[in-house]
Amino acid sequence: MALSLGWRAFAPLPMSHCGVSLKAVRSSGLALSPWGRCPWRGTGSFSDPEMKAFLEENTEVTNRGSLTPEIQLRLLTPRCKFWWERADLWPHSDPYWAIYWPGGQALSRYLLDNPDVVRGKSVLDLGSGCGATAIAAKMSGASRILANDIDPIAGMAITLNCELNQLNPLPILTKNILDLEQDKWDLVVLGDMFYDEDLADGLHHWLKNCFWTHRTRVLIGDPGRPQFSGHSIQHQLRKVVEYSLPEPTRRENNGLTTSTVWDFQP
Numbered sequence: 001m002a003l004s005l006g007w008r009a010f011a012p013l014p015m016s017h018c019g020v021s022l023k024a025v026r027s028s029g030l031a032l033s034p035w036g037r038c039p040w041r042g043t044g045s046f047s048d049p050e051m052k053a054f055l056e057e058n059t060e061v062t063n064r065g066s067l068t069p070e071i072q073l074r075l076l077t078p079r080c081k082f083w084w085e086r087a088d089l090w091p092h093s094d095p096y097w098a099i100y101w102p103g104g105q106a107l108s109r110y111l112l113d114n115p116d117v118v119r120g121k122s123v124l125d126l127g128s129g130c131g132a133t134a135i136a137a138k139m140s141g142a143s144r145i146l147a148n149d150i151d152p153i154a155g156m157a158i159t160l161n162c163e164l165n166q167l168n169p170l171p172i173l174t175k176n177i178l179d180l181e182q183d184k185w186d187l188v189v190l191g192d193m194f195y196d197e198d199l200a201d202g203l204h205h206w207l208k209n210c211f212w213t214h215r216t217r218v219l220i221g222d223p224g225r226p227q228f229s230g231h232s233i234q235h236q237l238r239k240v241v242e243y244s245l246p247e248p249t250r251r252e253n254n255g256l257t258t259s260t261v262w263d264f265q266p
């Protein structure tokens with residue numbers, strides 16, 4: 001049974017899947033991602049024609065079923081072969097960039113509805129995935145944006161998604177910036193990044209530094225994952241807005257019903 005449920009089972013279980021990958025990164029001693037063979041690492045070109053063709057063939061362009069119908073994305077949907085295919089036949093690292101997670105949906109909705117939050121500001125989208133929140137920031141007038149994700153294939157997906165939304169490609173960085181010195185940003189946004197306890201601790205530490213060094217504003221989108229709700233960061237949050245999730249997102253996320261934007265105030 002598990003054989004034909006590969007990608008359907010994937011969306012509701014981000015913690016276990018991502019957890020494995022992240023532990024691999026951390027214990028490997030590598031500063032970057034574990035996909036060393038991948039040619040798209042770093043800030044280089046995200047236009048490899050073979051990879052582009054693979055992504056185009058194995059995703060569907062959609063704006064349905066999310067909180068932000070104004071953003072088109074290439075995602076893994078039930079109309080894609082690999083949604084139904086055995087997970088081990090997918091030839092790359094787990095495609096978190098191919099799902100528009102509820103935390104990112106809430107953040108993007110908030111930025112689109114409240115452009116003043118980003119207009120003229122520098123914005124870092126940490127753990128950008130499909131890039132939707134970075135795209136929302138751009139649509140709302142952010143002056144400088146960096147989409148950061150340790151998965152180099154996410155870089156390619158973000159580039160394709162910018163194109164879909166008639167935007168110039170956004171700058172992308174695929175280094176693990178949690179190990180690097182802090183840059184100055186007006187705003188850091190994180191959608192659905194608190195799904196693993198070690199990662200949550202690392203992010204909390206990094207975000208505190210960011211706030212105290214540069215007075216950076218930090219907005220977090222989360223649908224109530226236990227690694228977030230049970231984390232000590234809870235004492236340093238102010239609720240900004242809570243959204244009711246659309247039915248398709250609920251179905252694909254194990255019955256999660258809402259997603260909330262939080263303002264981090266250490």
Ligand SMILES: C[S@@+](CC[C@H](N)C(=O)[O-])C[C@H]1O[C@@H](n2cnc3c(N)ncnc32)[C@H](O)[C@@H]1O
Nearest residue numbers: 096100101103104127128129149150151191192
């Ligand atoms: C659950 S997905 C969320 C994606 C997107 N923000 C959204 O809400 O749709 C988490 C993403 O974080 C990325 N990630 C994990 N650890 C990271 C790190 N240390 N730095 C940057 N990205 C990371 C993963 O590759 C994955 O794309």
